[in-house]
Amino acid sequence: MKNLQMFCLTLEPSHLEFIKSLNYIPVGLGEKKFSDKWFTDKNGKNISKKNRNYGEYTFHYWLWKNYINQLKDEWIGFSQYRKFWTIRNYDNFKLDINKINSIAIKEITSEFNDCEVILGSPFYVNQRRISKFLKKGIKIVLKKPGVLFNKNSRNLSFHFDLMHGEKNLEKAINLLDSKNRTDFQDYMNKNFYFHPHNMFICKSKSLLIEYYETIFPWLEKCEDVFGFKNLQGYDLTRIYGFLAERFLSYWFTKNVKYKTMNITFYDINKDLK
Template identity: 30%
Template sequence: MKIEILVAAHKKFPMPDKKGYLPVLVGAAKNYEPGIEYQRDDEGENISAKNPNYNELTAVYWAWKNLKDVDAIGLVHYRRLFFDSKPYNLDNVISIKKVENLLSKYDVILPKKRNYYIETNYSHYIHAHHKEPLDKTREVIKNKFPQYLNKYDEVMKRRKAHMFNMFIMKRDAFDSYCDFIFGVLRNLEDKIDVSGYSVQEARAYGYISELLMDVWLETNSYKYTEVAWGQIGSKHLVKKAISFINRKYGIGKKQTHF
């Protein structure tokens, strides 16, 4: 199999030195930092200029439209990757040989689910981000993609989800995923206005897409497996925990910036 695992990055950073990994400079249309020799996401058919709103999905869109002779496509991040074993460092990132073996049995490879324990996927999202984009997403699905609505409602009520926009998929699954994700987000753009949002909250389309992974996956009954993932460098777990509690109870709740 010809496999390309995109490594999304917005700056120069140490990259896996293994076959099948393709560093991609996301937001390249507006990123003018010299000396970065990664594949740019503003070549060919692309939505690179939307990176401030779509996050790493601009790399996914570039691959969808421009990598035509590839059997499987994946996405990881420059600090968050799939691993074969610990310690989590660039020497132990998942090998293409292992990916080939897994894809001989499954359609999709995903990170282990994130568990929110005391919150549903829906409540966690609206405690961390503006509520309108997620509610408007349901409207879009109901009106334009009704076959996904039951699963959408089910996923929102759960306390676990496959997050982070990390995956490796066979080509047919990847094309199906992109059709759904970019179809929903394209329609969502007509429903919300993020121009008054803070820089972080303007990334709404990227955040929303994370919650759509399981909606797409389970509606289409693709066979998947989970593998270990990890982050290179500090995760600031204590800081994140405090931030989560503050958001849940409305302490320092995010504000719209005008």
């Protein structure tokens, strides 16, 4: 790998050899035991006990506090055992683990030289099925029945309220510093897509550190509002990860030049059970 340090996050120790075959850096999260061949979020200064709520961000915290100064100052990326960066889109039913090995990126090509970060292709929330809106939050929909007929009213704020609890986004945004509070609110109100999966590829350590220095103090403040004990169901239990996912899109697109790349879905558990 010439110019890319790619971390691949997984919950399964059996994925080690495949991740290494990609020349990616293996990261083990969750409750299972991982050997010393893995990076984990459990040693040094860490918040691994919050993984159920923070998802990938317990590793980001560990990286920030324990290892970031040891990274080369070149492209630093994050992928997952079910999601891989690829130059173009691929039909899932045509994939297998060997195909993933051949199509997952190994370096960053020159077409991305003029940007500071690479984000995933946009995910449009206003194109979801009406039935899903009704299933997830009929009370919220009934308060704004226009969303059933007007796609332009289904913005990111509406979608977050629907999926992760009404007014929770507003509560979280109110905890941001003044520099970001208004701009993030505008971003959520005016946009219909975000760059998903908490995946990104950052060109420099300094930019990554700046992002971490912004996101983690905010998430810590959010803990005072949402806590952990009363978060029920996946969409609320993982609320810190979902807040970070939206904030990531906002923060990078606001602050630096970015380009997008496809993220291909394939669960390597299909081949490595």
